Amino acid sequence: MWGIVGQRACRHGSSAMSLQVTRPVIHALRSFSTAAKEMTVRDALNSAIDEEMSADPKVFLMGEEVGEYQGAYKITKGLLEKYGPDRVLDTPITEAGFTGIGVGAAYHGLKPIVEFMTFNFSMQAIDHIINSAAKSNYMSAGQISVPIVFRGPNGAAAGVGAQHSQCYAPWFASCPGLKVLAPYSSEDARGLMKAAIRDPDPVVFLENELLYGESFPVSAEVLDSSFCLPIGKAKIEREGKDVTITAFSKMVGYALKAAEILSKEGISAEVINLRSIRPLDRATINNSVRKTNRLVTVEEGFPQHGIGAEICASVVEDSFEYLDAAIERIAGADVPMPYAANLERLAVPQVEDIVRAAKRTCYRSSSLAATA
Amino acid sequence: MATMRRMEIAADSLYKAKLIRGFCHLYDGQEAVCVGMEASINKKDCIITAYRDHCTFLGRGGTLLEIFSELMGRQGGCSKGKGGSMHFYKKESGFYGGHGIVGAQVPLGCGLAFAQKYNKDENVTFALYGDGAANQGQLFEALNISALWDLPIILVCENNHCKDVNLFLLLDFLRLFFTLLLLWNRVLNGWLFGRWHGHC
Numbered sequence: 001m002w003g004i005v006g007q008r009a010c011r012h013g014s015s016a017m018s019l020q021v022t023r024p025v026i027h028a029l030r031s032f033s034t035a036a037k038e039m040t041v042r043d044a045l046n047s048a049i050d051e052e053m054s055a056d057p058k059v060f061l062m063g064e065e066v067g068e069y070q071g072a073y074k075i076t077k078g079l080l081e082k083y084g085p086d087r088v089l090d091t092p093i094t095e096a097g098f099t100g101i102g103v104g105a106a107y108h109g110l111k112p113i114v115e116f117m118t119f120n121f122s123m124q125a126i127d128h129i130i131n132s133a134a135k136s137n138y139m140s141a142g143q144i145s146v147p148i149v150f151r152g153p154n155g156a157a158a159g160v161g162a163q164h165s166q167c168y169a170p171w172f173a174s175c176p177g178l179k180v181l182a183p184y185s186s187e188d189a190r191g192l193m194k195a196a197i198r199d200p201d202p203v204v205f206l207e208n209e210l211l212y213g214e215s216f217p218v219s220a221e222v223l224d225s226s227f228c229l230p231i232g233k234a235k236i237e238r239e240g241k242d243v244t245i246t247a248f249s250k251m252v253g254y255a256l257k258a259a260e261i262l263s264k265e266g267i268s269a270e271v272i273n274l275r276s277i278r279p280l281d282r283a284t285i286n287n288s289v290r291k292t293n294r295l296v297t298v299e300e301g302f303p304q305h306g307i308g309a310e311i312c313a314s315v316v317e318d319s320f321e322y323l324d325a326a327i328e329r330i331a332g333a334d335v336p337m338p339y340a341a342n343l344e345r346l347a348v349p350q351v352e353d354i355v356r357a358a359k360r361t362c363y364r365s366s367s368l369a370a371t372a
Numbered sequence: 373m374a375t376m377r378r379m380e381i382a383a384d385s386l387y388k389a390k391l392i393r394g395f396c397h398l399y400d401g402q403e404a405v406c407v408g409m410e411a412s413i414n415k416k417d418c419i420i421t422a423y424r425d426h427c428t429f430l431g432r433g434g435t436l437l438e439i440f441s442e443l444m445g446r447q448g449g450c451s452k453g454k455g456g457s458m459h460f461y462k463k464e465s466g467f468y469g470g471h472g473i474v475g476a477q478v479p480l481g482c483g484l485a486f487a488q489k490y491n492k493d494e495n496v497t498f499a500l501y502g503d504g505a506a507n508q509g510q511l512f513e514a515l516n517i518s519a520l521w522d523l524p525i526i527l528v529c530e531n532n533h534c535k536d537v538n539l540f541l542l543l544d545f546l547r548l549f550f551t552l553l554l555l556w557n558r559v560l561n562g563w564l565f566g567r568w569h570g571h572c
Contacts, residue, residue: 060490086490092520097479097513104483107468108418110490131473132480140461140469141452 037223042212044186045075048193049113051225053083056111059197062089062102063115063152072117073153073212099125099150103132103202106148111197116152119168119206126171133202134177149196154182154206155249155300156348162336167301169248172204173278173310179231180278182206184252186216188275191229199231206277208249234281236288240270243294243358246285246311248274251298251349258354267362277307285311286318293324294361298354303331328357373403376427379436383426383443392443395472396457399427405530406431409498416493418466420481421500423458424530425470428500432467434460475508477501478527482514485525496524504535 039047053059060083065072067080067090080088091098095116102112116122122129129150136144155167173180179201183189189207196203221227237252238259247255252273259269270288274281289295295315297308308329315327333347380400387396399406402424409419410431421428426439434450442449443457450460460470468484471477481499488495505511506529518525 089521092513092516094513094517096510097482097517100476100479100510100514101483101486101517104420104468104480104485105487105490106483107463107480108484108487108491110487127473127476128479132471132476136469139451139455139459140463141450141454143451143461143463144468 037218037220038215039186039190039218039223040213040215041183041186041189041207042073042075044189044216044218045193045207045212046077046079048190049076049197050079050082052194052197053079053087055225056197058109059111059113060087060089060105061113061115062091062098064091064093064117066090066115071115073209075207075212076115095121095124096128099128100132102148103128103146106133106146106202107136107144111147111149113149113151113197116150118157118164118209119152119154120164120166122150122152122168129172129178129202129204130175134175136177137201138177145200146202147200149193149199149203149205151193151196151205152207153209153212155208156332156337156344157209159339159341159344160337161339165337167206167299167332168204169206169277169299169301170306170310172206173280173307174305175278177202178278179203180206180276181231182208182248182274182277184211184237184249184273184275186218187222188229188235188273190218190222191227192231192275194228195231198228203231206249211250211253214253229275232276232279232281234275234284235273236270236284237273238269238271240268240292242268242292243296243361244270244272244285244288244292245296245298245354245358246272246274246308247298248277248307249300251300254349254351255298255354257351258358261351261355262358265359265364267358267364269358274307280310280314282314282318286315289315289319290322293322294358295323296328296330296354296357296361298330298349300332300348303329303334306331325361325363328361330354330357373407375436376400376403376407376430379430379439380426383440386440386443392457393445394456395423396443397424399424402530402532403427405500405528409528413498414495415465416495418468418481418484418488418495418497419500420468420477420484420497421470422474422477422502422505423470423472424502425458425460429460429462429467429470432462432465434462434467475501475505475511478505478508478511479514481527482518482523482525485518485523486521488524489522496526498526498528500528500530502529502534503531507535 066076067088070077102114105112133146136146156165172178181192183192196205245255255271259271262269297311299307312327330349330353337347377400380398386392406428438450442451445453447453458472478499478501481497485497
């Protein structure tokens with residue numbers, strides 16, 4: 001919701017149509033006139049980690065370049081100077097080794113934040129994330145708790161090629177014992193990072209490199225050091241009544257843009273920001289579909305066995321009779337990410353793809369098969 | 373040590389009777405290692421090992437009832453039947469398992485040592501591993517980091533030669549040996565007697 005207010009406030013009304021669109025926004029701005037501070041996702045993450053490290057001496061940070069270099073993406077800027085080398089540790093390029101060390105430290109009661117430079121490198125350490133961290137609480141019948149956070153950028157960046165662009169949400173979200181979070185806005189980043197650090201179980205925190213520099217308005221409540229978002233609760237970013245669009249991370253921005261385009265064509269889309277991939281907020285998604293009767297799932301990753309597949313199954317299981325159209329699944333292309341810019345653009349979902357899918361569910365355009 | 377030996381032999385019988393399912397890795401012959409360690413450490417020192425953990429768990433204060441219950445998948449087991457042979461834990465006595473992936477326990481052990489140093493404990497961690505795990509890359513990664521960060525970790529290699537020869541490897545070796553012998557015989561026959569075709 002704040003993202004929409006921010007975006008609309010920037011648009012200059014030049015036609016009667018957009019005046020009608022912006023009028024409620026001006027009204028909203030007047031009501032919330034005290035909450036106008038903007039914050040980048042990078043600063044949101046940095047401040048959240050800083051505040052949690054300050055509040056709890058057991059929290060420490062480790063990863064490649066997190067200390068002296070101030071963070072590969074500057075997320076951990078200033079933390080080495082503030083907390084010293086005992087709590088902010090630069091590791092060698094040894095994901096399996098340092099992830100194991102992080103999990104072992106968590107076994108003993110510390111609260112590590114382990115950074116992967118990108119989640120592509122988490123595959124080097126995935127045995128420790130799954131077998132050593134996720135499953136230990138169950139295998140030990142509750143004796144061993146693993147309060148660890150694995151964080152880093154996930155998904156496609158720009159032009160980094162096949163080995164540096166994969167989305168790992170489906171892999172981690174399928175594993176019992178893990179919690180998987182994917183923030184979109186600065187409010188999400190702050191609230192979910194704090195929740196992740198405070199959580200007694202292992203949390204995989206999937207950020208997005210292209211969102212780090214984006215600014216979002218944040219209220220005074222969000223800026224408070226006690227601010228925390230609940231894990232397992234999705235957020236309705238934009239209310240609507242004709243079609244539900246679910247998305248997470250960068251795709252939330254695309255879904256909101258698609259909703260804007262759709263509203264001009266008379267289709268009112270409800271955009272759900274998942275925030276939590278595991279546990280998935282099945283209740284919010286199903287309640288929304290029961291209201292709109294149509295669903296489009298959006299994700300950046302590969303389509304097979306993806307997040308959209310799980311959401312489709314959930315809706316078919318819980319709300320089958322409410323569906324008025326087949327569920328549309330928008331995902332990345334089923335190929336390793338190409339390098340050439342035009343191919344890369346074709347390999348990730350674009351706003352037009354979401355708009356077309358939403359229209360298909362509303363029977364506003366012919367099906368894919370007919371247009372092929 | 374005698375108790376440990378009898379326990380492992382009993383577990384072997386139960387395994388053969390199919391009352392213990394899945395995996396059952398026995399420590400008979402290695403009892404002296406964990407008993408010797410226990411004699412000189414306390415319960416605030418940590419021990420972590422791989423899946424050959426029955427005796428290590430007993431040494432850390434576990435009971436025979438907990439062990440056999442766990443091995444047979446009963447609620448009274450130390451992991452309530454949810455772990456099995458490879459997943460015994462006793463956190464209050466500093467025993468952190470019980471791990472199924474060869475070599476994984478070494479970086480985990482270095483992490484325990486890291487926590488002890490972080491908390492300014494005066495204690496150390498013992499990470500036990502075998503001749504198989506000695507080949508694991510993550511062991512060298514963890515050793516490297518432990519040296520860089522000066523961690524209070526002691527790595528204990530229990531070389532029970534499990535990696536060296538197993539039955540299948542032996543059979544392959546024998547098969548290779550006899551094939552080579554036959555080939556040599558043919559070549560020799562061919563060269564000596566000009567019998568390059570057929571066999572006599």
